[in-house]
Amino acid sequence: MFRKDVLDESPFVIAEVGQNHQGDLDIAREYIRIYAFEGADAIKFQTRNNRYLFSEDAYAAGYDSENAFAETYGAHREKLELKPEWLPILKADCEKHGVKFMSTPFDEPSLEILQQIDVDLLKVASFDLGNLPFLNRIAKLGKPVVMSIGGGKIEQIRSSVEVVLKHHDQFAILHCVSEYPCEYNRLGLDNIEVLIKEFPDCIIGSSDHFNGTLSGPIAYMKGARVFEKHVTLNRAWKGTDHSFALEPDGFRKFVRDIKRVRAMMPQKPADxxxxxxxxxxxxxxxxxxxxxxxxxxxxxxxxxxxxxxxxxxxxxxxxxxxxxxxxxxxxxxxxxxxxxxx
Structure with a gap:
């Protein structure tokens, strides 16, 4: 899937739901139905075991924010998690609607759960770039891997790529700027060409937190072929990621315009x-x-x-x-x- 000889010039677009489902199974299922219709190739969620991921102090820390769903950070996160028993339902919905089921495991127990349900694609968040032990466990499963590199130094990126490629080459590296939201003049899309030169045998893509659609077509012109974009059903909903995410019509245009780029390039026949x-x-x-x-x-x-x-x-x-x-x-x-x- 993520080999250059397979993907070729075709874009692969990921609708990143993250935790914008508000911890509600029905809403999560609606995301799959809507964004599959709007042109996504994969619908991505996030999977955490918060008791494992956070220390006791971090889990119990107070959380005072307009986007808080509880008074402590751990309880806040639990409100937004998908229950493990929901994941097979979501995977089945993805199969029904013709898209890949994808998730980001943030810890080893979550990775084990995703392995058990036979997740289609695995995502490595920028937070785990350079986390070589965890990357090794992810790559060993043999599933296609997409890795964001937000906040990463080149030596961290190189070592991470090396670990994954020891296991398989179903791998895409996404340029990313870890700012939420990311202003247009901070996107740094020229880095896509740097990554293509540095990793010529890998598929390069773009994961951005820009609140518009223009980043997609420009990233394609720079050489990106895998695209991740945060999505929401309502930008006004409570939560940190809704305000910069694309609503259905915006995502439809994002996909449409990326796919149009190839057709815009050839010159008109002379005759x-x-x-x-x-x-x-x-x-x-x-x-x-x-x-x-x-x-x-x-x-x-x-x-x-x-x-x-x-x-x-x-x-x-x-x-x-x-x-x-x-x-x-x-x-x-x-x-x-x-x-x-x-």
Missing amino acids: EIGNERVFKKLGKSIIAYSDIRVGEELTLDKLSGRIFNTHYIPVRESNKVLGKTVKRDIAKGEPIQYSDFG
Whole structure:
């Protein structure tokens, strides 16, 4: 899937739900239905075992935020988690709607659960870039892996890539800036070309937290082929990731415009240039700007253009008639024809 000879020039677009499902199974299932329809290739969630992931102090820490779902951070996170028994339901929904089921494991117990349900794709969050023991456990499963590199130094990226590639080459590296949201002038999309040069055998992509759609087509032009974009059903919902995520229509346009880029690049066939419908209808033909006598030379001050129902010499071909000597008298306003100086 993520080998260059397989993906080729085709974009692969991931709708990142994250925890924007608000900890509600019905909402999570609605994300799958809607974003599969809007063009996603994979629907991605996040999987955590918060008791394992956080220390007791970090779990019990107070959380005072307008986006808090509970008074402590651990309880807040638990409100937003998908229950393990829901994951097979979501995977089945993805199969039903023709998209890949994808999730980010944030810890080893979560990775084990995703392995048990036979997740289609695994995502490595920027937080785990350089976490070589965990990356090794992820790659050993043999599932296609997508890794974001937000906040990563090149030596951290290199060592992470090396660990994954020891196991398999179903691997995509996503340029990412770990700012939420990320302003347009902080996207740094030139780094995609740097990654392509550094890792020529890997698929390179883009994961961005920009609240618009233009980043997708530009990233494609830079060489990205895998795209991850946060999605929401309502930007006004409570939560840290809703405000910069794309709603369904925005995501539809994001996918559409990425896929259009390839078709925008080839030049128009030469034999079609100048034969467009608008020129056939409204194209000007060369006329005499003033009376021209037999034997006179056609010069710039003797010619003009006019629209006729019948086409004569197009004005854009005036370079072909300048300097020619006419064989007949041509009245002012009369069209010039090649036979007049053949």
